[in-house]
Amino acid sequence: EDQVTQSPEALRLQEGESSSLNCSYTVSGLRGLFWYRQDPGKGPEFLFTLYSAGEEKEKERLKATLTKKESFLHITAPKPEDSATYLCAVHNQAGTALIFGKGTTLSVSS
Amino acid sequence: NAGVTQTPKFRVLKTGQSMTLLCAQDMNHEYMYWYRQDPGMGLRLIHYSVGEGTTAKGEVPDGYNVSRLKKQNFLLGLESAAPSQTSVYFCASTPRRSTDTQYFGPGTRLTVL
Numbered sequence: 001e002d003q004v005t006q007s008p009e010a011l012r013l014q015e016g017e018s019s020s021l022n023c024s025y026t027v028s029g030l031r032g033l034f035w036y037r038q039d040p041g042k043g044p045e046f047l048f049t050l051y052s053a054g055e056e057k058e059k060e061r062l063k064a065t066l067t068k069k070e071s072f073l074h075i076t077a078p079k080p081e082d083s084a085t086y087l088c089a090v091h092n093q094a095g096t097a098l099i100f101g102k103g104t105t106l107s108v109s110s
Numbered sequence: 111n112a113g114v115t116q117t118p119k120f121r122v123l124k125t126g127q128s129m130t131l132l133c134a135q136d137m138n139h140e141y142m143y144w145y146r147q148d149p150g151m152g153l154r155l156i157h158y159s160v161g162e163g164t165t166a167k168g169e170v171p172d173g174y175n176v177s178r179l180k181k182q183n184f185l186l187g188l189e190s191a192a193p194s195q196t197s198v199y200f201c202a203s204t205p206r207r208s209t210d211t212q213y214f215g216p217g218t219r220l221t222v223l
Contacts, residue, residue, distance in 0.1 A: 043215050043216045043217050097158065
């Protein structure tokens with residue numbers, strides 16, 4: 001069964017305290033792994049797409065990496081404005097739909 | 111470009127009432143999707159469309175109907191609302207292929223009493 005599991009469910013950091021969010025997946029024939037950011041009351045905002053193991057992408061304080069079984073979203077020196085829920089998703093085997101994890105809610109305090 | 115827009119933003123219904131949620135995109139995208147998001151469940155696909163005049167069922171289609179009469183619009187209908195349909199509904203679209211990045215609208219918060 002195609003599945004996406006994110007951990008931890010919630011993460012509290014102090015400003016400047018770097019950490020990583022995990023997304024593990026089981027799907028046959030990965031067609032893309034997606035990271036989104038979702039602020040309260042808003043729709044998911046696209047961050048990154050990764051397609052093959054070893055691939056890395058960066059945007060400001062965020063860096064996404066991909067292995068054959070999981071992806072990490074590394075947050076370096078986070079700021080309070082990085083507080084949000086981060087969602088991970090992969091395409092199902094047929095490529096017709098995204099399967100989302102339940103998300104990691106990040107809180108960064110100053 | 112406005113991107114993906116959804117109307118209404120909020121709605122309260124009584125059990126048994128009907129309503130239609132409208133999703134519009136001005137990016138000339140081929141594929142459009144309707145998801146629902148519930149606490150502890152993540153986003154789940156209700157229905158999707160691979161082009162004008164086409165629709166297909168997703169993971170949780172029961173109790174919903176959809177139509178895509180125009181390429182830029184994707185409508186989600188509830189014929190007889192139930193409390194279990196209380197949720198936040200998101201529309202998304204992709205340019206050409208189903209494996210392209212999906213871009214989401216701002217959501218509609220629906221409460222069924």
